[in-house]
Amino acid sequence: MTSISTIFWISTVLIILSKIDETFSIHCSDVNNKQCTCFNSEDIEIQCPIKDSKVAIFISSANNINIQCMDNSLLDLKRIPDLSISDSTFLQLENCNINGNFTEIVEKFSVKNLSKLIVSFEGVNQNGAIQLNNNEIGHIPERVFNKLNSLSRLFLFDNNITSLSKDSFVGLENLKLLELSNRIRKIYLKLFAKNSFLENLRLASNPGVIIEDGAFNNLTHLKTIDLSLNNITEVSEDIFKYCKNLVSINLDQNLLRSLPVGVFRNLRKLSELNLSRNKLTALSANLFDKLQNLKKLDLSFNQLIRIEENLFGKLINLQRLDLHRNKISYIYLRAFEQMSRTITYMDISYNKWNNSYIFPEFSAFDPLVSIKELILNHNEFIDVPIMLAALNLEFLDLSYNKINSLEIHPYIQKQMYPLTIDLSNNLLENVNFILVEQNWIQNVNNTDETGKSTTIKLANNPIVCDCNMYDLARYNVRDIDLKNIVNLQLDGVFCANESKRIVDVKPQDIQCKVLEGCPNICGCNFEPFRKAMVVNCSFKELEAYPEFKFNTSEFAYNQTVLIIRGNNLTKEPYRINDSYDNITKLDLSQNLLSSVSWVPPRLVELNLSTNLYRNLDGGFVRKLKNTTTLINLYLKDNPLECTCKSLDFQKYLIQYYYKTYQSLPIAFIAVHYPSTIACYSSVFSILIALYYHYQTEIKIYLYAKNMCLWLATEKELDKDKIYDVFVSYVNQDEHFISEYLLPGLDRFDYPFKVCIHSRDWYPGEFIATHVIKSVTNSRRTFVVLSNHFLESDNEVKSYLKTNIYIKWGDRYFWTKFRYALPYYREFFYVPNSISLGIANLTM
Numbered sequence: 131m132t133s134i135s136t137i138f139w140i141s142t143v144l145i146i147l148s149k150i151d152e153t154f155s156i157h158c159s160d161v162n163n164k165q166c167t168c169f170n171s172e173d174i175e176i177q178c179p180i181k182d183s184k185v186a187i188f189i190s191s192a193n194n195i196n197i198q199c200m201d202n203s204l205l206d207l208k209r210i211p212d213l214s215i216s217d218s219t220f221l222q223l224e225n226c227n228i229n230g231n232f233t234e235i236v237e238k239f240s241v242k243n244l245s246k247l248i249v250s251f252e253g254v255n256q257n258g259a260i261q262l263n264n265n266e267i268g269h270i271p272e273r274v275f276n277k278l279n280s281l282s283r284l285f286l287f288d289n290n291i292t293s294l295s296k297d298s299f300v301g302l303e304n305l306k307l308l309e310l311s312n313r314i315r316k317i318y319l320k321l322f323a324k325n326s327f328l329e330n331l332r333l334a335s336n337p338g339v340i341i342e343d344g345a346f347n348n349l350t351h352l353k354t355i356d357l358s359l360n361n362i363t364e365v366s367e368d369i370f371k372y373c374k375n376l377v378s379i380n381l382d383q384n385l386l387r388s389l390p391v392g393v394f395r396n397l398r399k400l401s402e403l404n405l406s407r408n409k410l411t412a413l414s415a416n417l418f419d420k421l422q423n424l425k426k427l428d429l430s431f432n433q434l435i436r437i438e439e440n441l442f443g444k445l446i447n448l449q450r451l452d453l454h455r456n457k458i459s460y461i462y463l464r465a466f467e468q469m470s471r472t473i474t475y476m477d478i479s480y481n482k483w484n485n486s487y488i489f490p491e492f493s494a495f496d497p498l499v500s501i502k503e504l505i506l507n508h509n510e511f512i513d514v515p516i517m518l519a520a521l522n523l524e525f526l527d528l529s530y531n532k533i534n535s536l537e538i539h540p541y542i543q544k545q546m547y548p549l550t551i552d553l554s555n556n557l558l559e560n561v562n563f564i565l566v567e568q569n570w571i572q573n574v575n576n577t578d579e580t581g582k583s584t585t586i587k588l589a590n591n592p593i594v595c596d597c598n599m600y601d602l603a604r605y606n607v608r609d610i611d612l613k614n615i616v617n618l619q620l621d622g623v624f625c626a627n628e629s630k631r632i633v634d635v636k637p638q639d640i641q642c643k644v645l646e647g648c649p650n651i652c653g654c655n656f657e658p659f660r661k662a663m664v665v666n667c668s669f670k671e672l673e674a675y676p677e678f679k680f681n682t683s684e685f686a687y688n689q690t691v692l693i694i695r696g697n698n699l700t701k702e703p704y705r706i707n708d709s710y711d712n713i714t715k716l717d718l719s720q721n722l723l724s725s726v727s728w729v730p731p732r733l734v735e736l737n738l739s740t741n742l743y744r745n746l747d748g749g750f751v752r753k754l755k756n757t758t759t760l761i762n763l764y765l766k767d768n769p770l771e772c773t774c775k776s777l778d779f780q781k782y783l784i785q786y787y788y789k790t791y792q793s794l795p796i797a798f799i800a801v802h803y804p805s806t807i808a809c810y811s812s813v814f815s816i817l818i819a820l821y822y823h824y825q826t827e828i829k830i831y832l833y834a835k836n837m838c839l840w841l842a843t844e845k846e847l848d849k850d851k852i853y854d855v856f857v858s859y860v861n862q863d864e865h866f867i868s869e870y871l872l873p874g875l876d877r878f879d880y881p882f883k884v885c886i887h888s889r890d891w892y893p894g895e896f897i898a899t900h901v902i903k904s905v906t907n908s909r910r911t912f913v914v915l916s917n918h919f920l921e922s923d924n925e926v927k928s929y930l931k932t933n934i935y936i937k938w939g940d941r942y943f944w945t946k947f948r949y950a951l952p953y954y955r956e957f958f959y960v961p962n963s964i965s966l967g968i969a970n971l972t973m
Contacts, residue, residue: 199226259283276301287311358382470497558591563601595625597642669696856908
């Protein structure tokens with residue numbers, strides 16, 4: 131192959147030299163590299179490495195540099211010695227493959243005044259690429275690539291090329307990729323006439339470039355073209371007429387205000403179209419009609435105002451649509467219908483759209499069954515679009531809109547994927563849980579557990595902590611337990627104009643102010659937690675009972691609380707209207723009432739404290755008895771009298787003491803102290819009588835529980851006696867004594883001294899003498915009254931009537947027996963659970 135010499139002009143460092151001294155500025159002695167050999171001849175010749183040289187460097191007397199690579203090898207700058215030839219203005223490369231740019235070579239020789247760079251492409255691998263980017267190249271000579279007819283890729287970006295001739299790329303018949311991002315001013319008609327197999331063309335970053343009509347006509351194999359960052363103001367309708375194989379067009383960051391209606395008419399294979407960052411204000415209705423295979427369309431950062439009916443009507447395979455940063459205020463209701471089964475990503479953020487139509491139940495998003503990510507932030511939405519068909523939705527961004535309410539029930543369904551809805555920075559005042567329980571039962575309880583949850587972000591919203599927040603408060607305490615099917619992110623969210631956190635608001639804190647039906651002088655609130663209407667007329671100097679009637683359809687209440695505390699009422703309460711039948715709590719305290727004969731039929735609590743009641747007559751007491759709902763009756767601080775006239779009332783108090791215990795005893799003590807003492811004396815007398823009758827049982831129980839041991843204190847009179855107990859029995863019961871009774875006594879915590887005749891009597895004395903001594907020397911005498919004993923004693927019946935006896939087999943036998951034995955103050959008996967496990971003794 132014939133050697134080709136090509137000149138590249140470096141425009142930014144072009145220097146005109148006045149004179150060049152024809153003396154060497156470098157000698158072999160300056161070459162300090164053990165890997166290279168230097169020869170002094172007509173020119174200085176350096177060969178690297180010494181053995182099997184790959185590079186030869188020739189330096190002429192004029193300091194011109196010629197670098198020759200052997201066998202088309204890669205130029206390895208590490209093998210070349212560092213040389214300072216700063217005066218050189220000429221550099222030639224032959225048969226070298228370069229990995230990098232020419233700047234590195236120039237710096238290797240410390241060249242500062244280079245004006246000519248000569249490159250030979252002889253031996254270049256034509257199936258590969260030539261990278262001449264970042265070299266400050268200012269001009270491409272005609273036919274410079276004439277012999278590279280097999281070259282596939284050419285990179286010329288980031289140079290200073292401003293113009294190209296029609297023959298700049300002659301010879302590159304098989305070129306497939308061309309990078310020309312420079313400062314090119316014009317693309318001529320015939321520039322690519324010999325490059326028909328070009329597939330990828332990048333002409334980006336050529337500000338102000340003019341493209342002649344038909345410049346791309348020969349590029350029938352072109353697949354991608356990048357015309358971004360060119361400040362193009364208009365394109366011809368036929369610019370892509372013959373580029374029928376285009377799959378990607380990038381016109382990003384230009385100055386286009388409109389597009390010809392047929393500019394894309396032949397591009398049926400087009401898959402990606404980027405028109406972002408232009409100045410488009412409107413698009414022709416049929417602009418995209420032929421782009422049935424378009425998958426990605428970017429119209430962001432324009433000035434579009436409306437999306438008309440048929441604009442996207444033929445984009446049946448569109449997957450990604452970007453419309454953000456426009457001025458869109460209207461989108462045709464069915465604009466997205468044709469792409470409904472393919473579109474997965476849509477961004478309409480930073481516009482002026484509110485998604486409002488004549489029929490509010492309809493939305494442009496209704497058909498979107500495949501959408502996964504929908505970005506709608508920074509618009510003017512006032513409602514959350516209901517997207518029941520969007521079962522694949524994973525992220526919905528509605529932040530920075532004007533949404534003022536949120537209904538939860540559409541999200542009470544199990545999703546195929548976890549769904550996140552961002553509603554932060556809106557105008558949300560309440561979260562509506564209407565129909566939540568019904569939807570929960572239908573959509574959750576009757577399905578499996580494979581569904582995913584919905585997370586709703588609510589940060590920076592002015593949620594009002596009023597009546598409308600009741601269900602949200604229930605959600606906080608899991609009274610509405612959605613089992614994480616819906617997860618409201620409320621951390622850091624505060625009540626509007628308050629410092630209280632939303633998560634700290636409890637259902638019982640919620641009150642709703644009611645005006646309609648409320649007496650003018652009173653204050654009325656609906657408490658949803660109790661489902662109660664509260665009418666508060668306290669301390670209003672009322673002399674008559676207030677009238678009220680509320681709208682039951684507006685407030686779901688089932689009881690009324692009437693508070694008339696601290697007024698001047700003298701007349702007993704009565705039924706003003708049917709609203710009084712619903713009263714469950716009536717507070718008449720601190721008035722001037724002295725009689726009462728009527729109570730509401732559903733009354734639960736009646737407060738008559740601090741009035742002038744001396745007695746409640748029998749008729750009223752009977753009504754109280756018949757009022758089965760009454761739980762609390764307050765009579766504190768009334769001058770009640772304990773007389774015969776109040777007998778029915780006293781009986782009622784005794785029978786239903788639990789309804790009045792909180793206030794009644796205090797009232798009696800404060801007002802009628804003598805009567806109170808008498809009442810308490812009667813009660814005390816009854817208690818004394820009960821104790822006298824059951825004192826033994828009481829003492830046994832207290833002693834067994836180590837309680838009030840002073841009631842059962844052993845007198846110290848018998849402290850000098852030898853035995854604690856003398857056990858008297860007949861010989862026939864010897865087995866019972868030795869096998870059961872004595873072992874049982876040994877298990878007590880205190881070591882009792884027991885006297886029995888078989889062990890402690892000495893022979894030689896009369897039995898009667900032994901009995902007298904044993905009884906005298908023992909603190910207790912224990913007689914085993916068996917059938918054998920009864921047969922030997924005719925006076926047993928009299929004995930049983932005058933003495934304590936314990937029946938064997940009694941479940942409390944050992945407890946009673948322990949109590950009957952002596953004990954000492956310094957020792958407290960600790961109850962044990964000994965069970966002798968023996969049957970009743972047959973005597």
